[in-house]
Amino acid sequence: MLLRLDAEKCQGHNRCYALAPELFDVDEYGQSVLLVEGDVPAELHAKARLAVSNCPEYAISILVD
Amino acid sequence: MTDTVAPADTPGYEPPIFGDSPEGTHVWQRVPYNPDDYGPVSDFATDFDHGDPAYNPNAPEVWKELRDAKCPVAHSDRYGGMWVPITHDTVHEIAYDTQHFTSRSVVVSVGRPGDLSLPAPIGGAPPITSDPPFHAMARRLLLPAFAPKVIEPWETKVRELCVSLLDRLGDLTAGESIIDAAQQYAQHIPVSVIRQMLGFPEKDEELFRRFVHETLERINEEPGTRTGMDELGQYIFAQIQDHRENPRDDLTSYLMGTQIEGIEMNDEIVGGMVILLLIAGIDTTWSAIGSSLWHLAQHPEDHQRIIDDPEVMTFALEEFLRAYAPVTMARLVAEDTDFHGCPMKKDDWVLLPFPAANRDPHQFEDPDQFIVDRQENRHAAFGLGIHRCIGSNLARLELKVAIEEFVKRFPRFELAGDTRWSVGQIRGPREMPVRILDIAN
Numbered sequence: 001m002l003l004r005l006d007a008e009k010c011q012g013h014n015r016c017y018a019l020a021p022e023l024f025d026v027d028e029y030g031q032s033v034l035l036v037e038g039d040v041p042a043e044l045h046a047k048a049r050l051a052v053s054n055c056p057e058y059a060i061s062i063l064v065d
Numbered sequence: 066m067t068d069t070v071a072p073a074d075t076p077g078y079e080p081p082i083f084g085d086s087p088e089g090t091h092v093w094q095r096v097p098y099n100p101d102d103y104g105p106v107s108d109f110a111t112d113f114d115h116g117d118p119a120y121n122p123n124a125p126e127v128w129k130e131l132r133d134a135k136c137p138v139a140h141s142d143r144y145g146g147m148w149v150p151i152t153h154d155t156v157h158e159i160a161y162d163t164q165h166f167t168s169r170s171v172v173v174s175v176g177r178p179g180d181l182s183l184p185a186p187i188g189g190a191p192p193i194t195s196d197p198p199f200h201a202m203a204r205r206l207l208l209p210a211f212a213p214k215v216i217e218p219w220e221t222k223v224r225e226l227c228v229s230l231l232d233r234l235g236d237l238t239a240g241e242s243i244i245d246a247a248q249q250y251a252q253h254i255p256v257s258v259i260r261q262m263l264g265f266p267e268k269d270e271e272l273f274r275r276f277v278h279e280t281l282e283r284i285n286e287e288p289g290t291r292t293g294m295d296e297l298g299q300y301i302f303a304q305i306q307d308h309r310e311n312p313r314d315d316l317t318s319y320l321m322g323t324q325i326e327g328i329e330m331n332d333e334i335v336g337g338m339v340i341l342l343l344i345a346g347i348d349t350t351w352s353a354i355g356s357s358l359w360h361l362a363q364h365p366e367d368h369q370r371i372i373d374d375p376e377v378m379t380f381a382l383e384e385f386l387r388a389y390a391p392v393t394m395a396r397l398v399a400e401d402t403d404f405h406g407c408p409m410k411k412d413d414w415v416l417l418p419f420p421a422a423n424r425d426p427h428q429f430e431d432p433d434q435f436i437v438d439r440q441e442n443r444h445a446a447f448g449l450g451i452h453r454c455i456g457s458n459l460a461r462l463e464l465k466v467a468i469e470e471f472v473k474r475f476p477r478f479e480l481a482g483d484t485r486w487s488v489g490q491i492r493g494p495r496e497m498p499v500r501i502l503d504i505a506n
Contacts, residue, residue: 011449011450011451011453012208012212012453012457013447013453013457014213014457014458014461015383017213018379019379026212026213026214027212028208028209028212028214029205029208029209029212030208030211030212030213030458050440053440053441053442053443054383054441054442054443055443056443056444056445056447056449057449057450058443
């Protein structure tokens, strides 16, 4: 699984960081930062899907499932 | 905009007028509008009024009726002309379109901000009243103060506050005692927290509650009569003076020491931001806490689930925010535009009811069902686009801790009489008697 975070769309709702802190961090302005480069480990797939389906700005997407 | 500050004792110096209010911005009326000419709303599609006392208690039914009548955008001649999108799509589209819809005023009232107000794109209470490009500069100053990792450490203080408010309710008898969960509990939490962040005296908390009422609820009164707004301006000015003489480690001192594009902050901008934080942080969070407890009082099964499975709070919290989102924002039409067939004219009001978007069946499955562990929840309680609520992390923390401590202390409670709901853009219980059925030792 490959994830994409669109930094332009992120408005800092902080939902991904709350649901999947293994995959997302936040910077000092509260903007989301994607922590994984490349393949998302299988055990985090469910959390990745949660982050995607709770982002109000549709800033996170699954590129390869 | 000036970059120097005249001392208060300079002859002829007048303290700046602050705030996102008609009084704060030299109001003008677009057309003569007398609220007394209008009775209660009979048809929300053509005569929408969020200031009708019947609106907030019944808002979810109003949105459903409009949707069922295939009316995605309601209209009203009130307030000199107002449009009300109620679907997720239309609310989303307007929130994103800062070119056609300005944030110059975000509270609908009888008058509109006049030309003597701080000029666009700054507005009276930046950054909420600001448009691009100034918006991003002002917002960037505030964001670090409300970032998740800065807010997290407040949890201990918020928890102590909630516990002390519960202790202060005195001796209660299970099955008999009735408390007002809105007045005696919910409302005190955000007032105390934001006061501590801004570094204002504890004795002034009662004053803040009145300021909030003046700004957000008395929207139908004649411009110039809301005397509380002058008082609010003078109060903030005195606090800024006090912080200038006695700088300290709080948000007010921090803002006074910042710069925008190399220009020192002036009192107008600092005062506007402080008013924003004071007004925006209080009624809203109070409402969210109150509505959540209102729900739990009537749904013991959800209450029990939170007690049995504390982990569910991650999802429950967002479901409370979705189903009972307190905040409806507003915009002014910046230039004539055709919005899906609606002929919107410059200076028409546009309400942005995020709570209505949160109950759109095209966006949410079973939107009128409260699902305590809803897994897919892209709710818009904190807005959409560049004006996402800057205090959202703080609001979430206060809401979470307030619910946790209340249900821990009172494992069962029920409504005990009529709940009185707010009037206007912020929706929540203002008086909510509940009977305490069980008290934890």
